[in-house]
Ligand SMILES: [Zn+2]
């Protein structure tokens with residue numbers, strides 16, 4: 086990542102998401118870092134250009150800092166410990182497991198199957214894989230994920246099982262995606278997102294991420310990163 090100040094901004098964004106389930110404003114970033122609001126804004130754009138986070142369409146606020154989302158999306162992530170009143174929006178199935186990985190926390194993930202509307206409420210944690218029958222659908226190949234990253238996340242949904250993915254994709258006339266077991270997504274999320282909140286975090290290289298996909302059996306053109 087380029088400027089050291091960009092790291093400082095990124096750090097405040099991630100710590101605020103972790104502690105409060107929300108993104109800090111530009112004014113708040115400026116106050117907490119001692120930078121001017123104009124510079125804080127500029128560094129947010131730098132971070133967005135490097136895919137370290139995603140800005141809202143108007144460019145003046147943080148929309149996502151994977152695995153966290155500032156706006157409501159299809160997944161709610163809640164600590165299993167009832168005394169911990171934090172809550173997070175999971176952008177997708179992958180991000181929801183990623184929040185558990187980044188925080189090293191046992192959580193409950195709530196969503197609904199897009200095919201039948203059944204509420205799905207599942208435990209997940211460092212040592213707790215999701216139920217084996219659950220399936221996750223990926224809408225498009227890895228080399229297109231960042232063409233519209235919020236749109237991609239929005240579509241990476243969890244279904245009751247593979248049959249419900251088939252029912253849904255037939256009914257919606259959707260083609261070109263791939264379905265994988267939720268347990269595989271959970272396993273992938275741990276090395277992919279587990280280091281995001283560490284003080285020594287360094288962005289993964291493309292090759293490193295490709296290896297992480299491969300280690301989970303996600304190979305072939307569909308899973309080839311750009
Ligand atoms: Zn279903």
Ligand SMILES: [Zn+2]
Nearest residue numbers: 176177180238
């Ligand atoms: Zn996502």
